Every structure is written in structure tokens, then in C-alpha cells.
Amino acid sequence: MNTDTILEVQDLKKTYQLGSVPVHALRGVTFQVNAGDFVSILGPSGSGKSTLLNMIGALDRPSEGDLSIRGTGISTLNDNELADLRQRVGFVFQFFNLISRLDAVGNVELPLTIAGVPSKERRARAEKMLGKVGLGDRMHHKPSQLSGGERQRVAVARALVTDPSFLLMDEPTGNLDSVTASEIMDLVDRVNQEFGMTIIVVTHDPAVSNRARRKIRLVDGHIESDEVNHN
Amino acid sequence: MKSRDTLGYSFSAIRLRKLRSGLTTLGIVIGIAAIVALLSFTQGFQVTMTTQFQEGFATDTLVVSAGGMFDRFSGEEPSDFALYVNDTAAVMEIDGVDLATPIISGMGSLDSEDSHLDLSVSGVNYTEYSTLYGTTFVAEQGEIPAVPANDSVVIGSSVYDPWGNGTIFADIGDELVLTITIRDNGATHENNITVTVVGILGEIGGTSFGGGPSDSGVYITLGTAVDLFESEEVSSVVVQLVSDDEATIDQVTLDIEALFDNEASVLSSTSVLEMMDTMLGTIELLLAGIAGISLLVAGIGIMNIMIVSLMERTREIGILKALGAKGRTVLGIFLSEALLIGLIGGVIGIVAGSLLANVFSGIFGGFAGGMGGVGAGAGSQLTSMFTTITPVLTPELMFWAIFYGVVVSVVFGLYPAYRASKLDPVDALRKE
Numbered sequence: 001m002n003t004d005t006i007l008e009v010q011d012l013k014k015t016y017q018l019g020s021v022p023v024h025a026l027r028g029v030t031f032q033v034n035a036g037d038f039v040s041i042l043g044p045s046g047s048g049k050s051t052l053l054n055m056i057g058a059l060d061r062p063s064e065g066d067l068s069i070r071g072t073g074i075s076t077l078n079d080n081e082l083a084d085l086r087q088r089v090g091f092v093f094q095f096f097n098l099i100s101r102l103d104a105v106g107n108v109e110l111p112l113t114i115a116g117v118p119s120k121e122r123r124a125r126a127e128k129m130l131g132k133v134g135l136g137d138r139m140h141h142k143p144s145q146l147s148g149g150e151r152q153r154v155a156v157a158r159a160l161v162t163d164p165s166f167l168l169m170d171e172p173t174g175n176l177d178s179v180t181a182s183e184i185m186d187l188v189d190r191v192n193q194e195f196g197m198t199i200i201v202v203t204h205d206p207a208v209s210n211r212a213r214r215k216i217r218l219v220d221g222h223i224e225s226d227e228v229n230h231n
Numbered sequence: 232m233k234s235r236d237t238l239g240y241s242f243s244a245i246r247l248r249k250l251r252s253g254l255t256t257l258g259i260v261i262g263i264a265a266i267v268a269l270l271s272f273t274q275g276f277q278v279t280m281t282t283q284f285q286e287g288f289a290t291d292t293l294v295v296s297a298g299g300m301f302d303r304f305s306g307e308e309p310s311d312f313a314l315y316v317n318d319t320a321a322v323m324e325i326d327g328v329d330l331a332t333p334i335i336s337g338m339g340s341l342d343s344e345d346s347h348l349d350l351s352v353s354g355v356n357y358t359e360y361s362t363l364y365g366t367t368f369v370a371e372q373g374e375i376p377a378v379p380a381n382d383s384v385v386i387g388s389s390v391y392d393p394w395g396n397g398t399i400f401a402d403i404g405d406e407l408v409l410t411i412t413i414r415d416n417g418a419t420h421e422n423n424i425t426v427t428v429v430g431i432l433g434e435i436g437g438t439s440f441g442g443g444p445s446d447s448g449v450y451i452t453l454g455t456a457v458d459l460f461e462s463e464e465v466s467s468v469v470v471q472l473v474s475d476d477e478a479t480i481d482q483v484t485l486d487i488e489a490l491f492d493n494e495a496s497v498l499s500s501t502s503v504l505e506m507m508d509t510m511l512g513t514i515e516l517l518l519a520g521i522a523g524i525s526l527l528v529a530g531i532g533i534m535n536i537m538i539v540s541l542m543e544r545t546r547e548i549g550i551l552k553a554l555g556a557k558g559r560t561v562l563g564i565f566l567s568e569a570l571l572i573g574l575i576g577g578v579i580g581i582v583a584g585s586l587l588a589n590v591f592s593g594i595f596g597g598f599a600g601g602m603g604g605v606g607a608g609a610g611s612q613l614t615s616m617f618t619t620i621t622p623v624l625t626p627e628l629m630f631w632a633i634f635y636g637v638v639v640s641v642v643f644g645l646y647p648a649y650r651a652s653k654l655d656p657v658d659a660l661r662k663e
């Protein structure tokens with residue numbers, strides 16, 4: 001294994017049981033991601049993209065095969081160990097998933113609060129991160145007082161504040177107009193280039209996937225293609 | 232997650248749903264308030280009863296009567312056993328007895344020139360009675376004559392001033408007509424005597440347990456009482472012991488019981504206090520049980536609300552888990568919401584409960600005060616008893632009140648919190 005390999009996916013399968021009918025969401029997926037890479041995962045609806053990303057984010061366990069993050073395989077971990085692993089993964093969702101009663105700083109602080117970081121330190125880190133995503137003047141706005149793009153920036157800040165192994169995004173621009181979407185992706189580009197953050201983004205949007213250096217195309221739970229982006 | 236942060240996070244969730252949290256807390260408030268009000272009131276009642284009782288019934292006296300004051304409630308067949316004036320002599324012979332004095336009492340009425348009072352009349356030996364009740368059977372005006380004339384009468388302070396407004400019913404030297412109605416096999420006739428007020432007692436307060444003097448009492452001589460009531464039957468014999476140690480009390484009690492073939496009832500202040508404690512203890516338990524049921528209902532309310540809130544907050548739980556929260560963190564968040572509700576409800580409940588207890592004693596006092604008018608002997612005793620009830624709110628009671636509030640809400644919060652902690656993050660996040 002390459003020392004730069006941050007994620008290793010080995011013949012990963014996920015089967016859901018819908019009553020007596022098995023649903024094969026992933027039918028054996030193998031690939032690796034190196035530190036600092038920018039990968040997009042594309043594919044038609046229902047092809048298993050979110051299922052794959054959830055497992056990379058340690059939200060779910062594989063039915064077969066394994067997936068290791070910095071050398072730690074997830075299939076044998078118990079719930080608590082899985083939760084610990086999640087503290088080192090940054091996740092950004094299509095629907096922002098902010099806590100509506102907390103303000104921007106409170107939301108960005110939340111993963112640090114959960115990790116038990118002392119309040120002064122986490123406040124400082126959260127404020128710094130909000131500054132970096134360009135929301136230094138929106139610290140105390142509630143999600144309902146922010147635009148969609150601003151909300152997604154808060155979500156990005158929240159994902160990055162723990163200094164994670166990689167940033168996972170599931171349709172991060174799916175709820176944004178094209179201008180706001182490209183602003184968010186500019187931010188993601190910067191995070192990738194300036195901090196060397198590894199990025200894996202699931203998207204339908206060519207404008208998003210075209211920014212990635214590598215495209216993995218999933219079809220029906222298989223990798224159909226895995227290629228370097230030339231443009 | 233640090234417990235301080237868990238509490239802070241839970242508190243923000245409670246604050247968000249003010250109305251709902253308020254209503255949930257209200258259940259606990261009512262339960263705790265009921266417990267606190269009832270128990271602090273009964274404890275205050277007990278303290279009042281005990282002190283007033285101890286004032287009126289010295290520990291070194293026994294009261295012998297034909298049927299005990301508590302036997303009346305036992306529903307046993309009343310026997311035709313009775314005590315008579317000359318039984319006193321036999322009691323005096325018993326070792327450990329210093330003095331024994333008979334009391335004849337019954338209902339009667341007193342008429343002055345322009346007023347009429349119905350009250351309880353007692354025939355006592357003035358000298359012996361004032362020896363026994365040296366602090367209460369004391370004349371504030373006039374005197375208690377050592378060698379009284381047959382028409383002497385000593386009256387309590389509320390007979391002297393029945394309306395409590397300075398309008399005096401009878402003063403020293405006034406002549407009053409004392410009337411006793413005798414019932415004899417269906418026929419009735421009245422015995423009258425004109426009596427002269429020789430002494431007026433100072434205010435005693437409290438109740439006259441065990442034959443002690445009372446504010447509404449009217450005291451004539453034994454001989455006059457025998458004539459008026461046409462009987463030597465006494466209602467009780469009060470016995471002064473040489474000492475108030477338990478051995479003496481027990482021995483004399485047994486001896487007197489033996490003397491009357493176990494037909495007389497012998498009460499000591501200790502035995503009556505014990506009986507009262509047991510009775511009040513039972514009442515307290517019953518009241519606490521009723522209040523406990525309201526807490527149970529409150530607990531079910533909490534569980535219901537938390538399950539609803541769990542469903543609404545599924546997505547939030549998913550987010551927390553996606554951000555690395557363990558099952559026990561989520562459990563902690565939900566349990567501390569229950570804990571906070573229990574704590575807040577407990578504190579408010581204690582405040583509300585003690586206010587309520589004070590309102591109770593006010594109502595009882597006012598009610599009894601309204602009754603305690605002209606010649607209502609029992610009424611005026613009640614007045615003095617209830618107006619002096621101060622609800623007792625001990626630190627122990629406060630501690631247990633909060634403790635139960637918290638335990639009930641946490642116990643009922645346990646199941647919803649457990650379900651929240653077990654939610655699968657992917658499922659929770661998929662929830663619309």
C-alpha cells in the first residue's frame with residue numbers, strides 16, 4: 001500500500017434487504033484515493049453513489065469487502081469506533097443539514113463539541129474556519145437567516161473544522177443555483193489546493209465533476225470507468 | 232461530549248419548544264407541588280398537634296376513662312362500664328400515683344341577662360385540678376377558691392369574651408343561670424342553678440386533650456356537678472404520677488387497667504402521641520401516594536412528548552451521529568433534557584407547593600375562625616389550632632421532592648432516549 005493512500009476500497013458490496021427482495025446497491029467496487037486528490041463520483045440516479053459515500057464517511061458498514069481509512073478497516077469496527085472514525089471525516093450534504101436552533105458558529109463548533117474540545121479552543125477554531133469560507137461577518141446568523149450558498153459554506157466550514165482526513169460531499173450544489181454553485185466549488189478548489197485537503201464529491205453536475213482531477217463513474221453498483229480528468 | 236456541553240445543548244432544545252416543554256414540565260410541577268403541599272401541611276399539622284397536646288397533657292399524668300377517646304372510632308360495642316367519683320380512692324392507693332382527681336363533664340348552657348351560650352360543663356375539685364394543671368388552670372381575674380361555695384364557677388377566656396371583640400359575656404361576681412338537660416329513658420327534664428363567677432382563666436390556646444382545662448370550659452365544683460347531672464359517673468379520672476419515667480407510666484397503667492378488669496382505658500401522653508404519630512403517618516403515606524400517582528401521570532406525559540420529539544428530531548440525531556456523536560452521547564442529550572425538565576419542574580413544584588400549603592392553612596384557619604363564634608366550644612378550639620399551623624418545609628422534603636421529580640422524568644425519558652441513541656445514522660439522515 002502506497003503511504004499516500006488515504007482510502008482503500010476493496011471489492012465493496014452493499015446489499016439492502018427490502019422485505020424478501022435483496023437490493024444490490026453496490027456489487028463489488030475497488031479503488032484507492034491518494035492524499036490531496038480531488039475525485040468526483042458520477043453516475044445515474046440509484047447507481048449507488050450515496051451508498052458508497054456513506055461507507056467512506058463511516059456512516060454505514062459494507063455487506064462484503066472492506067474499506068479502510070488511513071489503514072483502518074471499517075467492517076470490523078463497533079458502533080463507538082465507527083463514531084470515533086467519523087470525527088475525522090468531513091461530510092457535506094445536499095440539504096446542508098445544519099442544526100436550525102444553533103447559529104453559524106454553533107453549527108461549526110458542533111463536531112468539536114461532540115469530540116470534547118474545550119469551549120474556548122473550539123470557538124476560536126470555528127470562528128477562524130468561518131472566516132476562511134468567507135462568513136466572518138455571519139457568525140451569529142441562524143441557518144434560517146442565511147442564503148443557500150451561505151448555508152453550504154457553513155456546512156463546509158463545519159466539515160473542515162475538525163481537520164479531517166478528507167472532505168466528502170454528496171451533491172453539494174444540488175440545491176444551489178449555478179452561480180452560487182460555482183462559488184462553492186471555487187471554495188472547494190481552494191481548500192484542495194491551499195490545504196491539500198483530499199476531496200471526494202458525488203455529483204450529477206458536469207460543472208462540478210469537471211473541476212475534479214479524477215472521475216469515477218458508477219453504473220448499477222459497478223465502476224464503469226475511472227479516469228483522470230483532462231481539461 | 233462534555234457533560235456541561237450536553238446540558239447546554241439539551242437546554243437549547245428545551246428552550247426552542249417553550250410551550251411544549253412548559254406543558255411537559257407542568258406535569259412534574261403539579262406532582263411535586265401536590266407532594267410538597269400535602270406533606271408540608273401534614274407535617275406542620277403534626278408539629279402543631281404535638282406541641283399543643285404536650286402543653287395540655289403533661290407527660291407525668293394519665294387519664295383514665297370508661298371508653299377511650301380513640302376507642303370510639305374502633306366501632307366496638309359500647310359496654311355499660313362506667314367510672315364513679317369514689318373509684319378515685321382506689322386509684323390513689325396504687326404505687327406511683329401521687330394524686331387522682333375525677334372530672335364530671337357534659338353539655339350545658341349558660342344564660343346571662345341578655346346572652347345564651349351552649350358549652351361543655353365540667354365538675355372538678357378546684358384544689359386538685361389546679362395542682363394538676365398548674366400552668367393552665369390559673370385565674371387571670373378573680374381566683375380559684377380553695378374552699379369554693381357550691382355556686383362557684385370558673386370560666387375559660389373564650390367564655391368570658393366569646394366573640395373575641397371585647398364584648399364580655401360575664402365578669403367576676405356576675406350571676407349566671409347554668410342549665411343541664413337530663414335525658415332519662417326518653418323523657419327529659421332540666422336542672423338549673425344560679426352560679427357566681429369567681430375566676431376567669433387566662434388564655435390557654437390549644438386543645439384540652441385528656442381532661443385538661445380549655446378556653447371554652449366552664450368549671451363548677453364536683454358536688455354541684457353530681458347534683459346537676461344527678462349522677463356520680465365521671466367522664467375521666469386524671470392521675471398525677473410520682474415520676475414520668477417509662478417504667479412508672481407502664482406499671483401504673485397496668486395496675487389501673489387491672490383495677491378495673493381491663494374495662495377502663497388508660498391514656499398517657501406518650502401513648503396518645505404514639506397513636507397520633509401512627510395515624511398521621513398513615514395519612515401522610517396516603518396523601519403521598521395520591522401525589523405520587525400524579526407524578527406517574529406526569530412521567531407518562533414526558534415519555535409521550537419525548538417520543539414525539541424523537542420522531543421530529545430524527546434528522547438532527549442523524550446529523551449528530553454523522554458528526555461523530557456516539558450512541559451514549561445521544562442518550563446523554565435526551566436524558567439530560569428529561570433531567571432538566573425534572574429539575575426545573577421540581578424547583579417550581581416546591582415553590583408552588585409551599586405557596587399552596589400556606590393557602591391551605593389560611594383557608595382552614597379562616598374556615599375554623601368563621602365557625603368559632605358564639606358558644607361553639609369545639610369551633611373555637613379548632614380556630615386556635617388551625618390558625619397556628621405553619622406548613623413545615625424541611626430540607627429533606629425539598630431534597631426528596633426534587634429527587635422524585637428527576638427520577639420520574641429520567642426513568643420515563645429512558646426509553647425514548649435509548650431509541651434515539653440506537654438510530655442508524657444513514658436512516659436518520661434520509662428522513663425527510
Ligand SMILES: Nc1ncnc2c1ncn2[C@@H]1O[C@H](COP(=O)(O)OP(=O)(O)OP(=O)(O)O)[C@@H](O)[C@H]1O
Nearest residue numbers: 016017018023025044045046047048049050051052
Ligand atoms: N435503506 C435502503 N433500503 C433498501 N434499498 C436502499 C436503501 N438505501 C438505498 N437503497 C437502494 O440502493 C440503491 C442505491 O442508492 P443510492 O442512494 O446509493 O443511489 P444514488 O446513486 O446516490 O442515487 P441519487 O443520485 O438519486 O442520489 C438504490 O436503488 C436505492 O433504492
Ligand SMILES: [Mg+2]
Nearest residue numbers: 049050051170
Ligand atoms: Mg444520492
